[in-house]
Amino acid sequence: MVNVPTAVWIDEAGMIVRPNEVAYAIDTFRAITGIDSARYLDALRDWAKNGANSRFVMEPDEVRRKLKLPTREHSQAAAYFRLAEYLCETGHAPDAVPYFKEARRLRPESWTITRQAFAMGDPERDYDTTFVNEVGKLRGKLYYDLLDLDGSGSNPEQEQVAREGAERLRKLVEGRS
Numbered sequence: 001m002v003n004v005p006t007a008v009w010i011d012e013a014g015m016i017v018r019p020n021e022v023a024y025a026i027d028t029f030r031a032i033t034g035i036d037s038a039r040y041l042d043a044l045r046d047w048a049k050n051g052a053n054s055r056f057v058m059e060p061d062e063v064r065r066k067l068k069l070p071t072r073e074h075s076q077a078a079a080y081f082r083l084a085e086y087l088c089e090t091g092h093a094p095d096a097v098p099y100f101k102e103a104r105r106l107r108p109e110s111w112t113i114t115r116q117a118f119a120m121g122d123p124e125r126d127y128d129t130t131f132v133n134e135v136g137k138l139r140g141k142l143y144y145d146l147l148d149l150d151g152s153g154s155n156p157e158q159e160q161v162a163r164e165g166a167e168r169l170r171k172l173v174e175g176r177s
Helices: 037-053 060-066 072-089 093-106 111-119 123-127 131-136 156-176
Strands: 006-010 016-022
Touching: 006 037, 016 060, 072 093, 072 111, 093 111, 093 123, 111 123, 111 131, 131 156
Parallel strands: none
Antiparallel strands: 006 016
């Protein structure tokens, strides 16, 4: 999982019927995510009511295709990340920087690692960047998969909000230059 909030649907038999995806139970962040919580909650209710017959339950092949299983690099990144967190927890935040850097190198798509690393020190001094600069590098691309409840492969509201956010960020960064 690369971002929060993330949800996974697991049925009574322990089978994943929807792999990890961004999910919101409220609309607090809708303006910046483009995700309508009502659509997600309606889908969840449909699954609770209809079980395996819900139109939102994915076929096993689709679940496997969408699952992002951990790689060796992900496991190594997790170890470096946990060591860095431990150093921060025990009062050695400056010593954590090389471990956060290695975790970010091994798993650059993990915004959890980036956010935590930047929160525990000075991103400009320690990493020669800022969170805003890192998000700006995406140029409107989302750092997590679209919430695709209908299987269409798109989410127009979410995509539009991402483009608008990238444009606002670009103007903000250019204004500082």
